[in-house]
């Protein structure tokens with residue numbers, strides 16, 4: 001059915017329900033209770049989790065109308081590609097991403113604060129910046145790490161396809177999370193060595209993950225805070241979804257610390273969305289709002305990256321787009 005312009009507006013106005021519904025059914029474990037090709041009734045799903053049957057049916061029907069699950073003619077629910085990606089065992093599972101937003105959903109209510117003050121709404125809601133909050137919440141932090149792999153893991157192969165990392169002897173992944181990026185690059189370039197630089201509370205999980213892939217002896221794990229210093233000893237420095245977490249001033253501080261240790265012929269690689277100019281619909285503009293309210297950062301245009309680079313002692317040498325939302329923004333020291 002085609003919607004009128006005002007009905008479209010209605011749909012947008014109550015659109016928070018969609019995000020909340022996906023995150024909630026994932027938190028409840030519904031995607032894992034359905035095996036593709038074997039539909040399950042809402043009654044049976046409700047019994048499995050002790051839920052109110054009619055309410056669960058209505059949520060499932062709503063999600064199915066967006067292509068997340070599908071309802072069969074006899075009122076059972078089966079998977080679609082989108083709902084299957086929410087299963088714990090899906091390749092590149094989005095479960096952790098959905099569960100993280102289930103936990104942090106109140107952040108979306110803080111947009112007014114962010115617009116009026118320029119401060120991350122997260123701070124108003126939770127009393128401290130997100131990375132401090134995670135460091136003090138041992139239950140939440142591993143979920144957030146896994147969510148980063150949910151949201152960004154699929155970008156790695158696209159980066160490897162688009163950008164030639166050959167010639168790099170030691171690659172330092174700064175704020176590398178649990179190592180999904182550095183692990184894949186090291187697997188693809190067997191001569192390369194890696195350094196994973198992270199906050200102390202994340203590093204243990206990164207080390208465990210790389211060791212389980214047999215890469216423990218090709219990667220050093222260095223604890224640090226990139227606002228104080230960046231590890232030396234690499235000829236290329238990669239920052240994936242780091243700079244978008246921070247304001248321009250903070251970003252210049254981080255990149256300035258990288259500038260102090262990068263060799264004269266070294267490479268700086270940022271992996272980020274590049275916001276297109278004009279009215280074009282782009283998921284980078286959605287992530288930009290998430291950056292505004294959660295860490296207090298910014299998704300940037302190419303010109304904004306050029307400006308950041310020049311303020312930090314780098315020049316932007318290339319922007320390589322990938323088949324995903326991210327590009328590889330390369331710079332060299334000046």
Ligand SMILES: C[S@@+](CC[C@H](N)C(=O)[O-])C[C@H]1O[C@@H](n2cnc3c(N)ncnc32)[C@H](O)[C@@H]1O
Nearest residue numbers: 131148152175176177198199224225226240241
């Ligand atoms: C948005 S996540 C990106 C993780 C990873 N690069 C990826 O692409 O999946 C940001 C990362 O920065 C790390 N981080 C935040 N503040 C940091 C700091 N001051 N020093 C070092 N790492 C930090 C966090 O622990 C987190 O893993």
